[in-house]
Amino acid sequence: MEDIYPSRCAAEPELLPRHDPVAYRPWAPDAPLSREQVEQFDREGYLVLENAFDPAELDVLQDETGRLLADPSALDEETVITERGSKEIRSIFAIHEQSRVMARLAADDRLAGVATFLLDDEVYVHQSRLNYKPGFRGKEFYWHSDFETWHIEDGMPRMRALSMSVLLAENTPNNGPLMVIPGSHRTYVTCVGETPDDHYRLSLKKQDYGVPDELSLAILAHKHGIVAPTGKPGTVILFDCNTMHGSNGNITPFPRANAFLVYNAISNRLQRPFGPEKPRPDFVATREFTPLEPRPASLHKAAG
Numbered sequence: 001m002e003d004i005y006p007s008r009c010a011a012e013p014e015l016l017p018r019h020d021p022v023a024y025r026p027w028a029p030d031a032p033l034s035r036e037q038v039e040q041f042d043r044e045g046y047l048v049l050e051n052a053f054d055p056a057e058l059d060v061l062q063d064e065t066g067r068l069l070a071d072p073s074a075l076d077e078e079t080v081i082t083e084r085g086s087k088e089i090r091s092i093f094a095i096h097e098q099s100r101v102m103a104r105l106a107a108d109d110r111l112a113g114v115a116t117f118l119l120d121d122e123v124y125v126h127q128s129r130l131n132y133k134p135g136f137r138g139k140e141f142y143w144h145s146d147f148e149t150w151h152i153e154d155g156m157p158r159m160r161a162l163s164m165s166v167l168l169a170e171n172t173p174n175n176g177p178l179m180v181i182p183g184s185h186r187t188y189v190t191c192v193g194e195t196p197d198d199h200y201r202l203s204l205k206k207q208d209y210g211v212p213d214e215l216s217l218a219i220l221a222h223k224h225g226i227v228a229p230t231g232k233p234g235t236v237i238l239f240d241c242n243t244m245h246g247s248n249g250n251i252t253p254f255p256r257a258n259a260f261l262v263y264n265a266i267s268n269r270l271q272r273p274f275g276p277e278k279p280r281p282d283f284v285a286t287r288e289f290t291p292l293e294p295r296p297a298s299l300h301k302a303a304g
């Protein structure tokens with residue numbers, strides 16, 4: 001079968017067109033987003049939802065984040081990723097499997113319901129993680145399209161997935177907020193270099209393969225510009241699986257903590273990887289394709 005999104009197999013990078021829709025379901029009055037929001041997501045490949053959670057819900061989420069970060073030894077060891085050369089926590093994966101609160105967050109209608117609408121299908125959590133950037137020492141995430149890695153290393157067939165970053169600490173212009181290239185989701189940047197076995201062990205700390213080249217990034221950034229949405233805790237940033245994004249290090253004293261939930265359409269469940277034979281492990285890219293049942297909007301303690 002021809003791979004319409006080849007990568008890491010040619011000597012030179014290419015800028016290829018996207019072959020898939022972005023917002024899959026046409027807007028209707030009962031949609032969980034306004035018409036303008038759906039159009040913005042479709043056009044720019046990202047969307048910011050402010051004040052998605054009330055203060056009591058935020059307390060619950062922030063307490064849980066503190067608990068996860070405070071005792072990583074209570075978690076599955078391989079899900080805790082430290083920075084290169086230090087013990088500083090960079091990411092904790094599979095948070096929705098290791099925390100009831102995070103599982104409830106992943107299923108919350110305000111997130112899962114929106115993903116179901118935009119992807120026009122039942123959805124499951126392809127990946128979840130807490131990305132932590134401690135003050136002074138938080139390291140960057142270099143530019144990438146998630147889809148390129150998910151396609152090549154995990155076997156995600158098409159662009160029918162999206163990420164939601166739930167801000168759990170204030171993301172300011174200075175503490176390494178997410179940066180996106182709006183409109184870049186319409187271009188697939190192929191990467192150069194065959195993927196080594198078990199690449200994920202290093203790539204979760206710092207990616208060396210599946211990294212777009214500087215000329216392609218410059219072309220996209222000159223054409224579309226770069227935005228860095230900031231916000232208070234409780235803001236949600238949605239972005240399409242092929243939106244080019246990254247973030248700078250954090251040398252301010254203000255830590256940044258964001259929960260990432262990746263929703264994939266059930267019809268787009270993983271196959272064999274399009275690159276290396278061996279898929280990445282489940283904690284990075286699950287192969288249990290259980291559709292979420294969006295739960296009513298409430299993360300209050302009593303909601304269970």
Ligand SMILES: O=C(O)CCC(=O)C(=O)O
Nearest residue numbers: 131141177178245246247
């Ligand atoms: O946390 C960030 O700033 C970016 C994270 C990211 O790009 C990713 O998890 O794919």
